[in-house]
Amino acid sequence: MAFRDALSQLLKARFPILYLESFEEQRVIAEVSAVAHDATLVRTPRAVWTWSLTTGLVQPDGTPRKSTTSPEDALDAALRVDQPSVLIFKDLHPALGGDRPGTPGVVRRLRDLAAAFKSGPVPRTLVLISPLLHLPPELEKDVTIVDFPLPTETEIRQVLDGIIAANSASGRIRMALDDLGRERFAKAALGLTLHEAENAFARAMTNDGVLDGRDLAVVHEEKRQTVRKSGLLEFVDATVDLADVGGLENLKRWLAKRDGSWLAEAAAYGLPAPRGVLITGVPGCGKSLTAKAVAAAWGLPLLRLDIGRVFAGLVGSSEQNMRTAIRTAEATAPCVLWVDEIEKGFAGGGGDSGTSARVFGSFLTWMQEKTRSVFVIATANDFEGLPPELLRKGRFDEIFFVDLPTRAERTAIWRVHLARRLRNPAVAGGLAVDDALLNELAGFSEGYSGAEIEQAVVGGLFDAFSERRALHRDDLLRALAAMVPLSVTQAERINAVRSWADTRAVAATAAEDWDLATRPGAAGPGAPSQRGQGGRAVEF
Incomplete structure (x- = not known):
């Protein structure tokens, strides 16, 4: 129900005292x-x-009443008002105390006022506005808490259009936003107060004298402040792009098709905002990196939910912490919410009096019922630790399985890491990073994960640095030879994961990337299952 409709019902029903928690007094x-x-x-x-x-106490005509600056005197004066009125009191919460004893005179006067306003001859209502919710037990039955929503997209858009109109005429700031760009800015500012949104837009304009799509990062920076204050979510800098993730083309295509699906243009197609994906598979194969890359590619803030921060404090606080984290994420929407190793976060145990089950239940219910554009990316390494409730349809849009990289993917991974670390000509020396070298390295790294390939590049660079020389091909091969990959130390475990994913998940790797002619069946530590994908072979 809209705020004005809800408030009008409460006023007509003569609710005596309403409490609105908000920073936006005006x-x-x-x-x-x-x-x-x-x-x-x-x-x-x-x-x-x-x-x-x-x-x-200021009268409707703007005239202040004398000797009413103290809360007690102001409430006494409010009791004597004999006309239909709404009396708005700002920042009365210090006198209420909340979980601490309040001022006895204020609490008693509020109870008297509630009785008088409820049965008086004229309609009168007291409205308390405060940035904090402080309500002593004595007033719980007399005070009604009313939710005051943050600004809507329409309200934020009006602020943005007003700032653009005011600054376009001067010619000092160039506007390079079309209607779609303005919509993206307005959606990016959802979750901010009007004052915060106005500050973010003004800062974006003065940043370089141009307002364009690149300035979305300024709005996200303003949101970072809101997220940090919650203490439960971490605002992660997403500096990688999907191009920095080697392979996983099937997953990349699925994500690319959903870019912008939270905009009005997608709603006109009758499309709902995507719920999210669960990515499981072999450790070190790019699951967490994909979460960061998606946020960067979509131009959305990336929030990381640390389940360990949720389970803390007094009895009942864990459930409240989860609700606070969810509210913060929804206030930041549209955004990407990253839950890393979700199976460990909600593992719980028999000695927590059911706290883990309750918190997990709250999270599942929210995922099922959420209406805000919060795209959840959950990663998991241990399929046995995944509760069946998490896997059923309606929680996630899709479940993807990430296997050890194929030869084509290993080639791409080597190219990404060598290009990133050989930007200094003195380090690269005469090493030619061409197709021949990449194919050779991809062949030698059969059965290695993406993280292990990255460490092989780092290990080779350490060898070169120790002798203060350029990197050689042999440095990389020695680093590979000195490493025992996970596909060897955890061969049985990886085969079990593949067997589980074969009928339960979609392969993150495109079917055409598997070279079945050279890698049939399970011939080697990095080979896929007989089906070739280690997961349902579906093309997007």
């Missing part, structure tokens, strides 16, 4: 005043009074 006052003055919403229009510790 916006709240404007909304409350609009409802109070509208005869179509409340039947009897009401005058609006305001109070603060600095101004005292």
Whole structure:
């Protein structure tokens, strides 16, 4: 229900005291005043009074009443108001105390006021506005908490259009945003207050004198502040792109087709916002890197949910922490929420009195019912630790399995890591990173994961650095030879993972990337299963 509709019902029903938790005082006052003055919403229009510790009780005509700066005196004066009114008190929460004892005189006067307003001859309502929710037990039955929503996309768009109009005429700032670009900016600012959104847009304009798509990062930086204050989510800098992830073409195509699916253009097609993906498979094969790359490719903030931070504190706090984390993620939407090694986070145990089960249940219910554009990327290494409730349809859009890289993928992985680390000509020396070298390295690294290939490049560079010389081909081969890959030390485990994924997951690797002519069946530590994909072979 819209805020104005909900407020009008409460005013007509003569609820005596309403509590609105918000940092946006002026916006709240404007909304409350609009409802109070509208005869179509409340039947009897009401005058609006305001109070603060600095101004005292201010009458509807703007005249302050004398000797009403103290909360006690202001509440006494409010009790004597004899006209249909809405009295807005700002920042009364320090006198209420919350989990600490409040000011006895204020609490008692509020209870008296609630009784008087409920049964009085004229409609009167007290509205408390505060950035914090402090409510002592004595007032729990007399005060009604009302949710005041953050600005809608339409409201933020109006602020953005107003700033653009005000600065376009001057000619000092160039605007390079079409209508779709403005929509992306407005959606990126969802979860911010109007003041924060206005600050973010102004900063983006003054950053380089041009407002274009690259300035979305400035809006995301403003959101970072909101996320940090929650203490439960981590705002991760997504500096890699999907091109930096070697292989996994099937998964990349699936993700690329869903780019922009949270925009109005997709809604016009009748498309819902994608829920997310579960990526499981062999450790070190790019699952976590993919999460970072998706956020960068889509231009969305990346939030990491550390389940360990959720399970902390007093009894019942874990459940509250999960709800707070979910609210923060939804306030930051559209965004990507990354849950790494989800099977370990919700493993729980018999000695936690069911806390893990309750928190996990809250998370599953939210994933099923969520309406905000929060794309969840969960990664898992241990398929046996995945609860069946997590795997059923409706939680994730798809489950992908990441196997050890194929020869084509290993070639791509070698190319990415060598290009990244051989930017210095002195380090590269005369080493030609061509197809011949890449094919040779891909052949020698059969059965190695992407993380192991990266460490082979790092190991070769350490050998070269120790002698203060350029990197040679033999440095890379020696690093490979000195390493025992996971496909050897955990061969049985990897085969079990492949067997599980064969009928339960979609292969992240495209079918055409498997060279079955040279790698039939299970011939070698890095070979796929007989089906060739280690997962359901579906093309996107």
